Amino acid sequence: MAPNIRTESLTVSYRRTVVLRQISLEAVGGEVLALIGPSGCGKSTFLRALNRLVEETPGAHVTGRVFLGEMNIYSSAVDVTELRRRVGMVFQAPNPFPFSIFDNVAYGPRLRGVSDAAELRRIVERSLQEAALWDEVRGKLRRPALTLSGGQQQRLCIARALAVRPEVLLLDEPTAALDPVSTEKIEELVSNLRGRYTIVMVTHNLRQAARVSDRTAFFDDGSLVEVGLTRQIFTAPRDPRTEQYLTGRYFP
Amino acid sequence: MKPGIGLMWLVARGAALLLGSAIPAHVSIMGSTSVLPYLRAASAAFTEAHFPYRLTLGGGGSIAGLVEVSRGRVDMAVSDIPPTADWTHGVPLCHQPLGRQPILFIAHPGLVTDLSRGQLKNLLRGRIDNWSAVGGPKMPVTVVSRPLASGSLRVVETQVLDGHRVTPKAIVMLSNGAVMAAVRESPGGLGFVESGRAPTGVTVLGIDHRRFDVSRPEGWPYYAVPTLYWRCPGNDSIRTVAHYLASQPFRREFGLY
Amino acid sequence: MRERWREMMMTRLTWALSGAFVIMGLGLMASVLVGSWPILMAPHSLGRLLSPLWDPLQGQWGILPFIVGSSVVTLLALCLAVPFALASAISVSRMLPPVVRPHATRVLAALTAIPSVVFGWWGLQMVVPVVRNLGGGSGFSLLAAAIVLAVMLWPTLSFLFAEALQSVSPSYVDASLALGATPDQTLVRILIPCAMPQLINAFLVAVARGLGETMAVQMVIGGQVAMPQGLLSPGATLTTQLLTDAALYPPGTRGHAALDVMALALVAAMAILVRISARWRVGT
Numbered sequence: 001m002a003p004n005i006r007t008e009s010l011t012v013s014y015r016r017t018v019v020l021r022q023i024s025l026e027a028v029g030g031e032v033l034a035l036i037g038p039s040g041c042g043k044s045t046f047l048r049a050l051n052r053l054v055e056e057t058p059g060a061h062v063t064g065r066v067f068l069g070e071m072n073i074y075s076s077a078v079d080v081t082e083l084r085r086r087v088g089m090v091f092q093a094p095n096p097f098p099f100s101i102f103d104n105v106a107y108g109p110r111l112r113g114v115s116d117a118a119e120l121r122r123i124v125e126r127s128l129q130e131a132a133l134w135d136e137v138r139g140k141l142r143r144p145a146l147t148l149s150g151g152q153q154q155r156l157c158i159a160r161a162l163a164v165r166p167e168v169l170l171l172d173e174p175t176a177a178l179d180p181v182s183t184e185k186i187e188e189l190v191s192n193l194r195g196r197y198t199i200v201m202v203t204h205n206l207r208q209a210a211r212v213s214d215r216t217a218f219f220d221d222g223s224l225v226e227v228g229l230t231r232q233i234f235t236a237p238r239d240p241r242t243e244q245y246l247t248g249r250y251f252p
Numbered sequence: 253m254k255p256g257i258g259l260m261w262l263v264a265r266g267a268a269l270l271l272g273s274a275i276p277a278h279v280s281i282m283g284s285t286s287v288l289p290y291l292r293a294a295s296a297a298f299t300e301a302h303f304p305y306r307l308t309l310g311g312g313g314s315i316a317g318l319v320e321v322s323r324g325r326v327d328m329a330v331s332d333i334p335p336t337a338d339w340t341h342g343v344p345l346c347h348q349p350l351g352r353q354p355i356l357f358i359a360h361p362g363l364v365t366d367l368s369r370g371q372l373k374n375l376l377r378g379r380i381d382n383w384s385a386v387g388g389p390k391m392p393v394t395v396v397s398r399p400l401a402s403g404s405l406r407v408v409e410t411q412v413l414d415g416h417r418v419t420p421k422a423i424v425m426l427s428n429g430a431v432m433a434a435v436r437e438s439p440g441g442l443g444f445v446e447s448g449r450a451p452t453g454v455t456v457l458g459i460d461h462r463r464f465d466v467s468r469p470e471g472w473p474y475y476a477v478p479t480l481y482w483r484c485p486g487n488d489s490i491r492t493v494a495h496y497l498a499s500q501p502f503r504r505e506f507g508l509y
Numbered sequence: 510m511r512e513r514w515r516e517m518m519m520t521r522l523t524w525a526l527s528g529a530f531v532i533m534g535l536g537l538m539a540s541v542l543v544g545s546w547p548i549l550m551a552p553h554s555l556g557r558l559l560s561p562l563w564d565p566l567q568g569q570w571g572i573l574p575f576i577v578g579s580s581v582v583t584l585l586a587l588c589l590a591v592p593f594a595l596a597s598a599i600s601v602s603r604m605l606p607p608v609v610r611p612h613a614t615r616v617l618a619a620l621t622a623i624p625s626v627v628f629g630w631w632g633l634q635m636v637v638p639v640v641r642n643l644g645g646g647s648g649f650s651l652l653a654a655a656i657v658l659a660v661m662l663w664p665t666l667s668f669l670f671a672e673a674l675q676s677v678s679p680s681y682v683d684a685s686l687a688l689g690a691t692p693d694q695t696l697v698r699i700l701i702p703c704a705m706p707q708l709i710n711a712f713l714v715a716v717a718r719g720l721g722e723t724m725a726v727q728m729v730i731g732g733q734v735a736m737p738q739g740l741l742s743p744g745a746t747l748t749t750q751l752l753t754d755a756a757l758y759p760p761g762t763r764g765h766a767a768l769d770v771m772a773l774a775l776v777a778a779m780a781i782l783v784r785i786s787a788r789w790r791v792g793t
Binding site for chain 1: 606607678680681682683684685686687688689690691694698699702703
Binding site: 312313314315316319320338392394396399400401417419420421422423424425426434437438439440441 | 562563564565566637638641645646647648649727731732733734735743745752753754756757758759764
C-alpha cells in the first residue's frame, strides 16, 4: 500500500532567499496530487524537498518536517539512499543517461548490488512494461537510449525510476518538453500508475492537472494558497488568486 | 609602395657614398660559443679604438658559423672545427687562429688523480666501465660528453681517441658548464671541459704524468684552437678585425693562450 | 554600403589568415618530408632507421633509442600524472565549495602557463639528486624525465579533466542522485563514463604535449644515444636529440636529413594522435 507523504511547516531557503514558506500539505497514499502555480512559485523546490534532492544545491537550507508514512525524512537517522529508493523522481526534460536502454533501467538496481543477469533482465522488462514502453523497445534494449524519441525517453526515465520499486513518484513537469501525442501517453501512464504509487506532479498544463489528478494544490510566491479536490479547485476555488490564475487573469 | 622602398634605398646609398666609406665599417661574426665571452670583451675594446667600426657577434655553433660564412651571410666565422667541403661547398676560406684553449679532463672527486692516455682512451670509449680497473674505488664510470657538433669533442676524438667515438652510453650535456656540474655531482663522473683555469669541485686529471698548470698552460698537450674564418681574400676591415682579435694580450684572462 | 564593405573585408581577412595557417602547416610538413627524402629513399631505409645505432657522421641513422625514449618517458609521465590530475580535477569541479571553484580553476590555468625550462631547472635541483640516491649512477634518467614531465603535465591535465567533468549535464547527476546513488557512485558510474570522450581527448592533448616537450626533458634525461637499459638509465627522446644535434646540421647542410627524419617521426605521431582524438570526438 502506497504511503502518505506529508509536510509540516516546510520552509526552504537558498542563501538569504526564502523560496518556500511554511508549507503544510499531504498527499494521500495512492492518489495523484497536482501542483500548479506561476513559474518560480516554488513547486519544483517543494518536489525536490520530498526526496531531499534540494540538499544537493549549495546554500540550500530546509526547516520544518516531512513525513513519509510515519518517518520524518529529515531526521538524522534516515538513510538518504534508501529514502530516494522509496521516493522516485522524473524530471522536466527527459534525461536518460547516454548508455543503452537496458543500462538506464538497470542503473538503480545495480546501485543496490543486483548483478545477476537474469534478475536484472526481469526487473528491466517489468519496469518497461509498467512504463508502457516495453512493446516499443523489446529486442532493442542494447540500443543507445538517446536514439529514442522524446516521449519514449521520458517513459524510459519513468521506467528507470520504477525499477527500484519506489512507493512515491515525483513528476516535475514530465510533459513540458513533449509533443501532444507523447503527452497523452504519459498522462495515460500516470492514470494507470495511480493507486499503486503516491504521485506528486508539478504541471503548467492546467487541463492536464484537471484530467489526471485527484487533488490539486495551488502555489503562489512560495506559499500554498489552497488545496482541494481537483474538481472543486477548478470549478469553485475558494481563493480569488486561484480563480484569477485559472482564468488566465492572474499576473503576479 | 615599391617606389618608396626604391627611394629609401637610393637615399641610403647616397648617404654611404657621401660619408666616403669605401670600406664597409660593419663586420659580423658568428659561430662557436666557447670564445664568445672573449670576443665580446675584445670587440668592445676594438670599437672604442676604431670608430666608426662596428662588430656584431652571434652564437649558433662552429658549424653553423662555417656554413653561413661560406654562403656570405656573415663576414666571419669562429670555429673550433676545421671546415669541410660539406659545409663550405668548396668556398676557399682564410683563417687566423685566436689561440689555444686547453681541454681539461675532470673526474668526480675521490676517484683517481692521474691516468695514462691509454686508460683515458679506454674509459672514454667505454672499454673500461669501472674505476677499480684504473686504480680507483669500485665505482661504475659515468662518462659525460658533449654533442657531436662540439669542438672540444672533436679535439678529444682526434687527440685522445685516435678517431674513435666516445661511448654511446655517455651522458650528453649541451654546454661546458653542464658537463662540469654533471661530473661534480655524479659519483663516478668523468668528462672533459674547455677551461683556461682549474675548475673547482672536481679532480682535474693528470694525463701521462703531465698536469695542467695555470702559470704554465703552454705545457698542457690537449687544446682546441678556436679560429677565425672568412672568405679569401677578404677586405681590409675583415683583416684588421682578425689581426686585432688574434693579438690581444688579455686573451689569457679568458683561457686563450 | 560601408557596413557591407567592412563585413566583406573581415570575411576575406579571416579566409586569408586561415589560408596562411593551412599553407604554413602544409609547408612545414612538406619541407620535413622533402628534407628526410634522401634517407627515406635510401636502400633498407626502414631497417636502418629502426636500428639502435645513432652516429649520423658515420651514416648511422638509427632513431629507435629515441622512439623508445619518447614513448617510455611520455607513457610513464602520464601514468604518474593521470591519477593526480583526475583527483585534482574532481576536487576542483565537484568537491570544493562552489564559491572557490572558479578561483581553483584559475590557479590551474595559471600553472599551465609556467615555462617548461622552470620545470627542467626544478628537476635538475630536486629530481635528479633523488633518483641518483635511489638508484645510483648519475641520476640523469628516463625516470627523472618522466617525473619532471608528469609534474609539468599535471596542471594541464587537471584543467582539461575538470573541464571535461564540468561538461557533463547536471541533469544526469540529478537523475543519478534521485535514484539513490551516493556522490561517489555518481562520480564513478555517471560523471566519468559520460565525460569519457572528453577525458580521452584531454589525455591525448597531454600525450601530444609530452611527446613534444623538449627543454624540461633535455635538462634531466642525460642525452645518452645508446638504447636505454632501464628506467634508471639515461636516454634521449626524439625532441631532445633533435635539439642536441641541431648545431651539427645547420639548415642547408647535407646531413640535415637525419634531423628531418626525427621531425617527420614526431609529425607522424602527432597526426596519429589527432586522428585518434577526432574519432573520439565523433563518438560523443
